[in-house]
Amino acid sequence: MKAIRFFLLFLISIQLISCGKSEKQLAAEKLQLAEQLFQQGDTLTAIQTADSVRLLYKGAIQQVVASDQFKKKVYGEMLYSAQDELDTLNAGMADLKKNFxxxxxxxxxxxxxxxxxxxxxxxxxxxxxxxxxxxxxxxxxxxxxxxxxxxxxxxxxxxxxxxxxxxxxxxxxxxxxxxxxxxxxxxxxxxxxxxxxxxxxxxxxxxxxxxxxxxxxxxxxxxxxxxxxxxxxxxxxxxxxxxxxxxxxxxxxxxxxxxxxx
The missing domain is CATH 2.60.40 (Immunoglobulin-like)
Incomplete structure (x- = not known):
């Protein structure tokens, strides 16, 4: 029973802390998490996390704009990587095609x-x-x-x-x-x-x-x-x-x- 009471108090305290944070702060935390995920190489989850800023915290205008900019940066890096791979692939294909x-x-x-x-x-x-x-x-x-x-x-x-x-x-x-x-x-x-x-x-x-x-x-x-x-x-x-x-x-x-x- 003591353990259950302690767990309930813990949940309530977490909720109170969360309730104390503004929408702007919560949005900023989400965006920071997205940045961390991207740095760790988890690009898909990073984009999904950034998307959630617009969905969950529409009132945090500055963070919503920042999340959109973050996604464009990620997409830009993905685009550069894909184009670089395509250039390398085309060069290799040119050599292969000489046999056909x-x-x-x-x-x-x-x-x-x-x-x-x-x-x-x-x-x-x-x-x-x-x-x-x-x-x-x-x-x-x-x-x-x-x-x-x-x-x-x-x-x-x-x-x-x-x-x-x-x-x-x-x-x-x-x-x-x-x-x-x-x-x-x-x-x-x-x-x-x-x-x-x-x-x-x-x-x-x-x-x-x-x-x-x-x-x-x-x-x-x-x-x-x-x-x-x-x-x-x-x-x-x-x-x-x-x-x-x-x-x-x-x-x-x-x-x-x-x-x-x-």
Whole structure:
């Protein structure tokens, strides 16, 4: 009981102290807290705390104005940081793009980035795994078989020792499972879009230093060893994909921050 009484007296004393403070003093304390949070790196909470000054203490005009100025300062620093990151990102992307051919045909909605080592003219008569990238940073892959017998393959598995990754199945008859033949040569192309690569892209990029193999899975099996330049194409394409997505996000953030800075 004594403990409860003490706690109640403590709450009452705190309330009396709070009641004794003016709206201006309370607003100033909130603003000071916002400054401290910002210095500690908690930018989001700092902005939310500054916002509360206008909501809770509308009568403290000077502090309300100061809180608005504080937010503009924070947004200004965020804008500078975002622009600096974007400049660095653009410089890195310029180097990466040297490895790609940019292409947009009448059938393409978005610009395509084709790795120079995987252009059709170089690889039309080879069995290999191709990676595709568009200007949004979206990636998909295809398994391309070239040989004398039909495989009717529906998936691929990439592996080295116990490490492996396998695509989802794209059944024969699907528009994404294409067959053609010319002069007794069979050509099959299976495309894995919308996540059907099932982690194969990341697997190849992460293990590009290993002796990766791939097996085309169908009525027959067909094995290939991934060329070093194909593995490097995956590494560089994934890096450019991440950069393109980050760029789009930064540009959106910058536009939003510019409107807040005024």
């Amino acid at each position: 051919v940019e292409e947009k045909t009448e059938f393409d909605r978005y610009t395509q980035y084709i790795h120079k080592r995987q252009e059709f003219q170089r690889r039309w008569n080879k069995s290999f795994i191709q990676i595709y990238l568009d200007e949004r940073g979206e990636i998909y892959i295809s398994s391309n078989y070239y040989g004398e017998q039909w495989l009717d393959h529906v998936a691929i598995r990439v592996y080295d020792g116990d490490l492996q990754a396998k695509t989802d199945t794209v059944p024969v008859g699907s528009p994404l499972n294409h067959h053609s033949d010319f002069l007794n040569t069979k050509w099959e192309k299976v495309t894995y879009m919308d996540g059907k690569d099932n982690g194969v892209v990341e697997f190849i990029a992460q293990h590009a230093d290993r002796n990766l193999k791939a097996v085309f899975l169908g009525k027959r099996y067909y094995y290939i060893v991934l060329e070093d330049y194909d593995k490097q194409a995956f590494v560089q394409t994934l890096a450019l994909s991440k950069a393109l997505k980050r760029k789009a996000k930064l540009e959106k953030e910058i536009k939003d921050l510019q409107s807040k800075v005024g």
